Amino acid sequence: MHVFVTGATGWIGSAVVDELLDTGHVVTGLARSQASAVALERRGALVRRGDLDDLEGLAVAAGAADAVVHLANKHDWADPAESNRAERAAVGTLADALVGSDRPLLLATVLSGIAHARPATEADRSPAVGPDAPRGGAENLALAYAEKGVRVIATRFAPSVHGRGDTGFVANLVAAARKHGRSGYVGAGDTAWAAAHRGDAARLVRLGLESAPPGSILHAVAEEAVSTRAIAAAIGDVLDVPVVSVAPQDAAEHFGFVGRFVGLDMSASSTATRRLLAWDPTGPTLIDDIRSGAYAHA
Incomplete structure (x- = not known):
């Protein structure tokens, strides 16, 4: 597959790019800077210059790809409303570009707020709904596109995706x-x-992209x-x-x-994810x- 990846030079994204390239996929990565573009080219990826506010560019790149992996986020802790706005706009744009295509859109989401009295499961729905919700309610927004011919795969990453160099x-x-x-x-x-090791999380993204059905919720959780x-x-x-x-x-x-x-x-828990994808963190x-x-x- 030709996969368009946002956040392609980030902590998780760079590992995902390597995983996809190593398993025979073609990758175009979104790069905000010349340094990021050079890093992607050195890995063997193609480059799309732009950022999350370049909605037209996101739509063009998604439309030209066989699959989309959305990992980027502004993570502006001083202005979370701006991060939420940008996330919702980017997810909506990427999903709109794939309507009716049955192509996959795998997006990164989070576990915070999913459950409290017990470990969250893949069956628990995110309470974040609407543009004013955390991350702009992007998980629920994206999952609604599963009925519009988009193979949406919401991937909730553990709060610690760890490894050497983690920031x-x-x-x-x-x-x-x-x-x-x-x-x-x-x-x-x-x-x-x-928690999950970075390499295990990257492999989960690749497995989900290759075989998870529309509307899937995956947990990138090893512990x-x-x-x-x-x-x-x-x-x-x-x-x-x-x-x-x-x-x-x-x-x-x-x-x-x-x-x-x-x-x-x-x-x-990641019991359902492991069963669905035969994912075994190592x-x-x-x-x-x-x-x-x-x-x-x-």
Whole structure:
């Protein structure tokens, strides 16, 4: 397949591009900068210059491809409304370009807010509906296109897609521990995050693109629940700093923007995903990655 990928030089996207190229697919990646374009060309991918606000360009690129993987997001933590607006507009544009084609649109979504008292499952629908919802309600918007001849595949990524070089949530926890000289968790530390190694997540994207049916919800989850206290303890051991509880009202000051997520339970099952795609994660665990020095850069 010829696959158009947004977010193609991001943390997950660059691994997805490699996975697709290594398995014989042709990739065109969206690049905002010349540096990103060069990085894609070096990987063996084609390049489409533009960004998420270039809706006309997104439509043209999607229409020329056999499949679309949408991984880009502005992630503007200072202006989440703008991130939500851009996400909804981009997803709607990509989906409109594929109406009636039966071609796949695989989009990245999140697990936050899906379930609270138990790990989320693929059968749980996202409560984010409408343009003012988190991520602009893009998951529900996209899934509605399954009845319009688009093979929509919503892929919920674990809050920690980890590995050497990760700059996401866990890297920010490590940075906070270095800054304050203590590794923290919120409250009792009994909230938990799902996790998946970056390579396993990339392989899931490729498998979903190749065979998941329209309207599928996939969970890129290798570990169902890693407690935030266990994450803090592993970071504390590696940095040789004490492990402490941080009061919820102090989370933002201690952790920065990631403080709003440390106290949230974002655990999830991937039982249905594994069964559907014969996906068997083989990468290291999150704690193994922390202890092996994968976050020494943070």
